[in-house]
């Protein structure tokens with residue numbers, strides 16, 4: 121009988137599940153702390169990169185949550201997976217920043233009013249001058265600290281002074297809330313808040329490579345970096361790092377393979393309070409012992425284990441066949457074809473190979489090659505201009521069959 125369990129959570133980035141990775145944890149925390157405290161420096165940016173599923177997201181969240189106990193700063197974390205394009209990312213930053221600022225400015229009437237408009241602006245397509253004028257008047261009538269939205273409205277819409285006849289005529293003309301507008305609004309808010317509160321505002325963009333419109337990643341980086349004062353952390357998969365990208369970030373941290381012990385620590389932590397712990401302890405350990413030497417990727421390790429728990433008898437004897445089922449189940453592809461290409465890459469130590477080499481040597485059809493690249497079984501060296509491909513870590517389990 122399969123053991124239905126919710127404890128393995130291959131996709132979770134809950135910092136409470138974090139274990140181990142002492143070296144990277146301390147290094148990233150030190151680098152980030154240094155950047156946050158280097159207030160006089162311009163262009164404070166940190167790049168975190170590594171293979172898919174290596175643990176960038178959970179490490180980033182863990183480090184930020186711990187660092188917040190040491191130094192005071194405002195941090196907004198957004199996730200590229202939920203955004204269509206660059207503009208969406210900026211809207212997401214506005215919305216999350218508004219929610220952080222609500223706690224920061226509790227009880228401050230004027231700021232709270234500005235914050236609710238920051239939130240509102242993040243959701244609308246256009247605003248009219250007349251709306252901006254009435255909003256500005258409403259905010260101005262309140263007391264207390266400002267967050268920079270009012271001053272931005274005054275500057276961009278020329279509102280705040282006496283209304284002229286010409287303005288009266290154009291007041292219903294809409295202004296598009298596009299990337300440029302949002303970026304400038306964010307600049308104004310971040311600048312005001314960080315000087316008013318004497319706190320740095322950190323924007324962490326996790327999975328920047330995961331936005332739908334990949335061609336907008338570079339544009340987004342260029343856009344957001346026009347604001348020199350803001351402190352930006354971006355976490356991306358290695359294949360999304362271009363030369364231009366590396367040049368934009370002075371500091372970078374790479375997240376590499378985990379050791380066998382570290383993988384077991386990750387699993388143990390997930391089983392700590394698991395209702396099925398006793399059963400899993402008995403049946404899972406022999407399986408985990410077989411899987412841990414063949415991968416350093418925690419996502420693949422946990423994904424296999426989760427699949428095996430809920431779909432197999434957890435028997436070491438049938439492990440390979442059970443995992444072949446995982447291909448059908450998760451990728452809907454012919455396990456035999458995937459087996460052939462996987463073993464081909466694994467016998468060569470999984471290097472990056474050019475299309476021709478793969479077609480020639482692995483003896484697969486052009487059609488199959490397209491399917492393998494489209495489904496992420498073959499991972500490009502460069503997301504925008506792929507020249508070579510290597511095998512996704514999810515298929516390293518074919519090492520059991522070499």
Ligand SMILES: Nc1ncnc2c1ncn2[C@@H]1O[C@H](COP(=O)(O)OP(=O)(O)OP(=O)(O)O)[C@@H](O)[C@H]1O
Nearest residue numbers: 130132137138139172173174175176177178418419
């Ligand atoms: N040090 C760790 N402690 C506990 N769990 C970990 C650790 N590192 C990674 N994991 C787990 O491995 C899985 C993948 O981690 P994560 O999502 O952080 O990877 P990622 O590098 O951000 O991947 P992607 O490139 O797909 O965004 C998650 O379930 C996460 O909880």
Ligand SMILES: [Mg+2]
Nearest residue numbers: 176177326327
């Ligand atoms: Mg991630």
